[in-house]
Amino acid sequence: MQASPFLDSAQWQQHLFRGQWVAAAQGATVLEPATGRPLTQVGLASPDDVSASVELAIAAQAAWVAMPPRERADIFRRAAGLFHQHFDELARMVARETGGVLFKGEHEVREAITLCHLAAGMPLQAQGQLLPSTPGRLSIARRAPLGVIGVISPFNFPLILTLRTVAPALAAGNAVVVKPDLRTPVSGGFMLARIFEQAGLPAGLLHVLPGGAETGEALVTAPGVPMIAFTGSPAVGRRIGELAGRHLKKLSLELGGANALVILEDADLDVAASHAAWGAWLHQGQICMAANRILVHASLEEGLLQRLADKARHLPVGDGASGQVALGPMIDERQLQRVHALVQESVAAGAQLVAGGRYEQLFYQPTVLGGVRPGMRVFEEEIFGPVASVIRFDNDEDAIALANRHAGGLAAGVLSPSVGRAMAVAARLRQGMVHVNDQTVNDECVNPFGGPGIAGNGASVGGPADWEEYTQWRWTTIRQQAMPYPF
Template sequence: MEYQLYINGKWKNTESGSVVTDINPADGSAYAQVHFAGPDEVEEAIAAADHAWKSWAETPAADKEAILLKAGDWMQEHIDEVAGVLMDESGSAFGKAYFEAGFAVDLFRAAAGECRRVFGEIQQQAPGEISMIRRLPFGVVAGIAPFNFPLLLALKKVVYALAAGNTFVLKPASATPVSGVMIAKALDAAGLPAGVFNLVPGSGEAVGNRLVEDPRIKMVAFTGSTAVGKGIAAKASVLFKKYSLEMGGKNPLILLRDFDLDQAVRIAGFGAFFHQGQICMCTSRLIVEEPVYDEFCEKFTAYAGTMKVGDPHAMDTVIGPLIKKEQCDIIDSQIADAVSKGAVLLTGGTHEGNYYQPTVLKDVTPDMRIFYEESFGPVTSIIKAKDPQDAVRLCNDNEYGLSSSLLTNDLSSAMALSLEMEAGMVHINNATVSDNSTVAFGGVKNSGVGREGGSYSIDEFTELKWITVQYTPAQLPF
C-alpha cells in the first residue's frame, strides 16, 4: 500500500520530501510506502491551516459536533482496518490494537460533546459593569505524536483542539505514519472543511522543528521522550508559544502488606507488560513492603512466565515486538548493570529479533541505572521497602512523575499516602496504566506540562480574554 499526505482537504504526493518504507516491527518486512513531507508540503499545510482557522472558529458548535460524530462513526465502521494498521505498523498485540481503535471512537464522541461546552465566565466586579471572561481558540495548533499509541495519543490532541475551534497540523511518529492516515480518512469522510486538519508525516528535523518554530503555529502539543520535549519547550518559549508536553515516566507501584497478593500480581503484571512495556505509564518499579516481598517476588515471577510472546495477530498474544531492535540493546545494558551491582534476574533477560521476553529483576537499588532510566520494554524491577513511608520515599526518588499505583486496604493510609506521592496520577488499588477520554491526564516533574482529556483539553487549547461592558456612566477618579 502507498499512503499520501493530506493537506488542505486533498490527498497528495510529496514533491519536496521523499517516499519512505514503513517497516513492520514483527518481522522487518515492508508494510507500506508513505509520502513524507518536505519543506514545500510543510509550508502548504501551515498556510492551509492558517487560512482556515477563523472560519472554523466561527463554525457553530452543533456543526463541529456533527462532523466529529460522523468521524467517530467512520472509525467504528472501519475498526478492523484500523486495528490491523496498529498490529502491522506498531506491533500492537491483538487486544491492545482493538482497545486503542475503540478508544479512538470514544475520543471522537467525547470531543463532539465538548464543542458545546467551551465555557467562559461572567463576573460582577464594579457597579454598572459586566465583566466577561471569554475562552477563545489559539488558531493553528501543531501536534507531534509518538509511536507507542500512535492513534490514541495523536487523536487526543486533534479532536479536542478542533472542538475548541483551532485548526491542526499533525506530524505522526516516523515509525507509525499510517496511524495518522486513519485520522485523516475519518475526518475527510466526515466532511471536515479543507485546511482544518492537515497530515504531514516526516522526520523531526524536516517537519517537527519547522512546526515548532513557525510563528503561525500558536501552540504545540507533544507526546514523546523527555529529551525531545525539553527541546520543544526551549524553542517554543523563545517565541512565547504555548506548549503542552506529555513525556516520560518511571512509574512506581507501591504494594503494602495488607493487600491481596494474587490480585497485586495481576495488577502489576498488566501495568508492566501491556504493549510490551512501551507505554509512558507502564509499571517499571514495584515497591513492595518487606513482610510480603519474598512471596510477591515468587508469585510475580511465575505470572510473568505465563505471558505469551509472539505474533500480534494471535488473540492470546500478550507481548508483541518492540518497535526497533536497538531498544533490546538498551535493555540488555540496563540489566547487565543492575546484575553487576547485586540485582537478581528472576526471569527473562533474553530476546529474539524485536521480541523481548517478559523480564523481572529483584533487589534493585538506587545505585543501578534501571532504577531511574526508562526501559520502554517488558522489564520491571522489584524494590524492597521497610514500611509505607519508606515506600513513598523510594517512589519519589525519581525525576519523573507521571502515573503511580498504591495497593492497600487501608483507606485512610491510601488517601494520605496518595497526596505524598509525586505524580500527576495516583491509582489506588489499580494499575498505573489507566486512561479515559475525560480525565485530567498528565504528569509532574520531568513527565510533563499540561493535561489532556475532556474539558481539561479544552482549557489547554484555548486562551482567555477579558471583556467589560459598562452599561451605566463609568465612575472615574478624575
C-alpha cells in the same frame, strides 16, 4: 464482490495530507515490527511543507470558528461512527503498525470513538463567564481558540495519543498540524485524515506531515503555530521546550516518567502479582504509565518474585496481530537494544535476573529483576520495555521515600485492603495520577492526564483540562455608548 478497504494505502503512498492528498518529493517505508516486512509507504514532509500547511491552516481556522456549533459537533459524531463502522480494519492496522496485540489495537479504536464523542459535546458547552463590573458595562471572559496547534505524536499508542489532542483542539475552534512518528504514521496520522475527511471536516483544518527531526523543528518554530503538544521522551521534550520557549509558545509536554506501584504487606500476593505483571508488561512496557518500579514490602518480596517469574515464563510472545499472544515485539531494534542495555547494566550493578532478559528478533521476553536499588539504571530511568523491577521496602515511610525518588512521576498505584492507610500513602506520592488498589496504567479520557518534572511540564490534557489547554481567556467589555474620560 469484496468491498475496498477504508484504509487505502494508495492515498498516502508518497503523499501528505493537507486537507487533501498532495504528492511529496520524498517517501519512506514503514516496517511491520512483528515480521520486519514493509507494511506501507508514506510521503515525507519537508520544512517547506510545514510552512505551506501552516498557511492553509490559518486560513481555514477563521471559517471554522464561524461555523455554527451544532454543525461542528455533527462532524465529530460522524467521525465516531466511522471508527465504529470500520472497527476491525482500523484495529488490525493499529496492532500491525505498533507491534501490539490485537486487543490493544481494539482498545485504541474504542478510545478513539469515546474521544470523538467527547469532542462533539465541547462546541455545545458554555465557553465563558459573566464577570462583575461597574454599572453600565457588560464584562465577559470567554474561551477563544489559540489558532493552529502543532502536534508531535509518539509510536506507542499513536491513535489515542494523537487524537486526544486533535479532537478537543479542533472542537475548541483550532486547526491542527500533526507530525506523527515515522514508525507509526498511519495510526498516528493518516488514519485520522481518512476519518475526518469522510466525516466532512472542512479542508485545511487538519494536516498530516510525517517527517524527521527537521520537520518537527520547523513545526515547533513556525510563527503561525502558537502551541505545540508533544508526547515522547524527556530528551526530545527538553529540546522542544527550549525551541518553543525561545519563540514564546504555549507548550504541552507528556514525557512519561518514573511510575511506582507500592505493594503494602497486607496486600493479596496473587492479586498484587497480576497488577504488577499487567502494569509492567502490557504492550511490552511501551506505555508512559507503565509500572517501572514495583515497590514491595520485604515480607512479600520473595513470594512476589516467584509469582512474577512464573508469569514471565508462561506468557506467550509473538506476532500480536495473530490474536494468539500476550506480548508482541518492541517497536524497533534501537528500542530493543536500549532496554537490553538497561537490564544488563543493572544486573552488572547487582540486580538479580529472576526471569527473561533474552530476546529473539524484536521479541523481548517479559523480564523480572529482583534486588533493584537506587542508582541502578532500571530504577533511575523510564524503561519502556517489558521489565518488572522489584524494589523492597521495610515500612510505609521507606516506600514513600523510594517512590518519590525521581525527577518526575506520571502515575502511581498503592495496593492494600486497608483503604485508609493506602490513601494516606497515596496522598504523599508526587505523581500526576494516583490509584488506590489499582495498578498504574489507567486512563478514562475524561480525566486530567499529566504529571510534574520529567513527566512533562505540569500540563494536563483530557476532560476538564482540555478547555484550559487548547484555548486562552479573552476579556471583552461592552458599553451602550462611549463615555468621555477626564483627559
